Amino acid sequence: MSAVLFGFGLIGYGVLHEREPNPMAADSPGPVDDDPFEQDDLRLRLELLQAQWRRLESLLLAQPDNQHSAAAMTPAVALALQPIGALSNEELQRRLSVLTTALGERLAELKELKRQGVQRLLPVAGIQPTSDFGLRIDPVSGKLAMHNGIDFKAPIGTAILAMEAGKVKSAGLTPQFGWTVELEHANGLTTRYAHALRLLVFKGQQVAEGQKIAEVGSSGKSTGAHLHFEVRYNGVPVNPRRFLALR
Ligand SMILES: [Zn+2]
Numbered sequence: 001m002s003a004v005l006f007g008f009g010l011i012g013y014g015v016l017h018e019r020e021p022n023p024m025a026a027d028s029p030g031p032v033d034d035d036p037f038e039q040d041d042l043r044l045r046l047e048l049l050q051a052q053w054r055r056l057e058s059l060l061l062a063q064p065d066n067q068h069s070a071a072a073m074t075p076a077v078a079l080a081l082q083p084i085g086a087l088s089n090e091e092l093q094r095r096l097s098v099l100t101t102a103l104g105e106r107l108a109e110l111k112e113l114k115r116q117g118v119q120r121l122l123p124v125a126g127i128q129p130t131s132d133f134g135l136r137i138d139p140v141s142g143k144l145a146m147h148n149g150i151d152f153k154a155p156i157g158t159a160i161l162a163m164e165a166g167k168v169k170s171a172g173l174t175p176q177f178g179w180t181v182e183l184e185h186a187n188g189l190t191t192r193y194a195h196a197l198r199l200l201v202f203k204g205q206q207v208a209e210g211q212k213i214a215e216v217g218s219s220g221k222s223t224g225a226h227l228h229f230e231v232r233y234n235g236v237p238v239n240p241r242r243f244l245a246l247r
Helices: 002-019 023-027 036-061 075-080 089-115
Strands: 134-137 144-147 150-153 159-161 166-174 178-184 189-199 212-216 226-233 236-238
Touching (some): 036 075, 036 089, 166 189
Antiparallel strands (some): 189 212, 226 236
């Protein structure tokens, strides 16, 4: 008897769904007699795929020069990424299937970008950032302030490498940032490398990607040996993580 009711429920749901192609209509709760164990399993699998998607998305966003954008996302994928509310098993299955396909495509996109070798270098090899871009308590003043770059804590004398090829816009000593190099790249991008021990390039010089341009120090207002690294787009500081392949 319940199997018959279940069958009618699905048919009813299917008809409703066809009549209203608006994807948001799929948010309506499904048949109440869906198998609860299957429901739990489907929800867990969908949550896992959503987490994988977020991870892949952040990796893709770390790839420079790519055509990837959130705008390319289809409504079906956007829906599948929504928080999982009260959904029928059928709808959960549908979202799982949409996300599985989309994840496969995104993964292929990432592999292709890596194959093309467009990842930029870290400015200090093998060292992960120790302080992030954004509002933070300034370690020197102790006050809340905008941090326009990211910091890499590294031993004095560690090589500072050009993130990509460019021309030295400035190279010199400033009271706040100490020995600093600024490089000008294509497409309105500039990079800054601050608090150096010493500089190895001069203004106007062309540098290659990965070229050693300075050494890590603690010059200027600094609490210890580290590289303060900034990326600016048309002069405006942007999060350097957007441009770095952290490896
Ligand atoms: Zn900094």
